[in-house]
Amino acid sequence: MNWLAYNTLIVLAGTSLLGIVAGVLGSYMVLRRRALLGDALSHAAYPGLGLAFLITGQRHFGGLLTGAFATALIGSWTVGAIRRHTRVKEDAAIGIVLSVFFGLGVVVSRIVQNTTTTGSKAGLDSFIFGKSSGMVAADVRAILLVGVVVLAATLLLAKEFRLLAFDPDFGRVQGWPILLLDIIMMSLVCVTTIVGLPAVGVVLMAALLIIPGAAARFWTDRLGRMLWLAGLFGGVAGACGTLASAWAPSNVGAGPVIILTAAGCFLFSMLAAPRRGAVARMLRHVALARRVAMQNLLRTLYELSEPAWPDPAPLRPGRRAAARGWVEPNSDGWRLTGAGWQRAAEVTRAHRLWEIFLIEEAQVAPTLVDRDAEQVEHVLEPATVRHLEQRLAELGLVPQGLGAAPRRHAALEELEEAPS
Amino acid sequence: MKATADKATGAEPPLRVRDLTVAYHRKPVLWDVELTAPEGKLIGIIGPNGAGKSTLIKAVLGLVPRASGEVLVYGKPYEANRRLVGYVPQRGSVDWDFPVDALDVVLMGRYGRLGWIRRPGRADRQAAMNCLEKVGMAAYAHRQISQLSGGQQQRVFLARALAQEAQLYFMDEPFAGVDAATEKAIVALLHELKASGRTCLIVHHDLQTVSEYFDHAILLNMRVVAQGPTAEVVTRDNLHKTYGGRLTLLEEAATEMARARR
Numbered sequence: 162m163n164w165l166a167y168n169t170l171i172v173l174a175g176t177s178l179l180g181i182v183a184g185v186l187g188s189y190m191v192l193r194r195r196a197l198l199g200d201a202l203s204h205a206a207y208p209g210l211g212l213a214f215l216i217t218g219q220r221h222f223g224g225l226l227t228g229a230f231a232t233a234l235i236g237s238w239t240v241g242a243i244r245r246h247t248r249v250k251e252d253a254a255i256g257i258v259l260s261v262f263f264g265l266g267v268v269v270s271r272i273v274q275n276t277t278t279t280g281s282k283a284g285l286d287s288f289i290f291g292k293s294s295g296m297v298a299a300d301v302r303a304i305l306l307v308g309v310v311v312l313a314a315t316l317l318l319a320k321e322f323r324l325l326a327f328d329p330d331f332g333r334v335q336g337w338p339i340l341l342l343d344i345i346m347m348s349l350v351c352v353t354t355i356v357g358l359p360a361v362g363v364v365l366m367a368a369l370l371i372i373p374g375a376a377a378r379f380w381t382d383r384l385g386r387m388l389w390l391a392g393l394f395g396g397v398a399g400a401c402g403t404l405a406s407a408w409a410p411s412n413v414g415a416g417p418v419i420i421l422t423a424a425g426c427f428l429f430s431m432l433a434a435p436r437r438g439a440v441a442r443m444l445r446h447v448a449l450a451r452r453v454a455m456q457n458l459l460r461t462l463y464e465l466s467e468p469a470w471p472d473p474a475p476l477r478p479g480r481r482a483a484a485r486g487w488v489e490p491n492s493d494g495w496r497l498t499g500a501g502w503q504r505a506a507e508v509t510r511a512h513r514l515w516e517i518f519l520i521e522e523a524q525v526a527p528t529l530v531d532r533d534a535e536q537v538e539h540v541l542e543p544a545t546v547r548h549l550e551q552r553l554a555e556l557g558l559v560p561q562g563l564g565a566a567p568r569r570h571a572a573l574e575e576l577e578e579a580p581s
Numbered sequence: 582m583k584a585t586a587d588k589a590t591g592a593e594p595p596l597r598v599r600d601l602t603v604a605y606h607r608k609p610v611l612w613d614v615e616l617t618a619p620e621g622k623l624i625g626i627i628g629p630n631g632a633g634k635s636t637l638i639k640a641v642l643g644l645v646p647r648a649s650g651e652v653l654v655y656g657k658p659y660e661a662n663r664r665l666v667g668y669v670p671q672r673g674s675v676d677w678d679f680p681v682d683a684l685d686v687v688l689m690g691r692y693g694r695l696g697w698i699r700r701p702g703r704a705d706r707q708a709a710m711n712c713l714e715k716v717g718m719a720a721y722a723h724r725q726i727s728q729l730s731g732g733q734q735q736r737v738f739l740a741r742a743l744a745q746e747a748q749l750y751f752m753d754e755p756f757a758g759v760d761a762a763t764e765k766a767i768v769a770l771l772h773e774l775k776a777s778g779r780t781c782l783i784v785h786h787d788l789q790t791v792s793e794y795f796d797h798a799i800l801l802n803m804r805v806v807a808q809g810p811t812a813e814v815v816t817r818d819n820l821h822k823t824y825g826g827r828l829t830l831l832e833e834a835a836t837e838m839a840r841a842r843r
Contacts, residue, residue: 323689382680
């Protein structure tokens, strides 16, 4: 079984660990809306590789990393400088830096190939898309070293990074050196990106930073769990990508397969996650539409002076309401049953309380109103609900029949006569 | 407690600002601001939109660069006494979809005293829960923050500031866009803070409630128009100087009415 060969194992360990580290760090980038900065960083690292080769004249690993780190730093600093000192927005600044540095990198790598005798052996092109089969023990050692440092830093500085990501100004007021923390975090992103270049490449590295974190966010509302999950997704993507590319008959590089695996995780999360996922959202929307239709039917029946609903009625909610025993068909339509009467009164009360709330607290109401919430008490403060009920009583709009036996026509007559 | 020890070092006011000037892109936003905040008062910072109310707070706290000026907290430079300072930023300044719950946010108020690397422990959690209790939000401690209403989010921010156990509080528009219940809760909290000798500077936009809520007022429009006890400072004349033509007749009438009510 050649896939268990020593070299494959090396690559497997390297890409898995790289995925874990990128996932954890990338989560912070996603939460800070800095996702694209990772892309700028990896592209800005590219000319540094070529320059290092020009200066040292050989493919010395430490030299290449140093060069990449230097230009990546210059690139991220340039993004910041453009944003601070001009009116150009950050997205435009990132776009400029990303493409200009990449273009510079391509030029430098051509110069390397044409002017040095060993240039063609430098294999600078392989850094564009990554070439994990070309990974050597030194690459994996670098990933291991960076991985340990990054994971240790994110564990030790968990609370500092949380503050930096959520509310840096509050952190500043407490006296935290927010700029230093930001520099630490961006340097970690920088070194992670650079050790990932041999495996995943300049173009795809940003995806490995962004996708696991974005996927993890679907599953949880806790930062800690999100970081663990993002690490897991990244690690799985790294391992699966490497294995799949080793098994694949044609010579597919691991980098693209790693990204595609991560994208699979993301797609699955986006669709299937319980609360934030697309399917869950769609189901909730359908359920909401049904409930609203049902509530409208009940309320309309309640408010019509006679409990008969002329055909053609909204038949679907009508049939569902009949199935629950809330309405029954009569000679020319539907009418409320005893249980339906009680239910309709509750729905009507909730809707009327919300209407009064909307009128009285117009400046804040839109953020609070939940027409679907039959229990107004679950959303608003008890004091507010008491006040609203009082107003409802003043207006004479308290639905009759709440908790009482159905007194159909009598109740509705009272309602009609009540002063409004 | 360290805070009270530092504070007791003399009769210095909680906040003294001298000659503060702030400029964005060369355009001055605040000019030669001189301020003294008396201890144990609720102080409203009032002025039209763009008058630099929030900028004043942020410049004092070092969140925007000062072109000139000196900020003394209990007689020492702000940097030396920042443990005595609490901050309630504008609600819109953070991403409420961030994956933390209400208790996590309040715990951030404890980070300052924890120092590097140490994690909040049981005592910190208890303290944070007490702060949530004080703003009536204990039942929501484990709600993800995007699932809170605007008023509830504002109260979480207040609880976080309480967790700082500060002496001097800066609050940026805590009453903006909150429901009546939250407004009441905030007012009650402010009075509690005042009763325990704390000083609060509060950016406020609603002229009608100024005399109701605040002992002192600072009228601001790029420069300080007037400062002092609310009854003396919030006059028709000063409001005109602060708001200029922007103070509509309606607002004037409302202010007069509010004053007459007292």
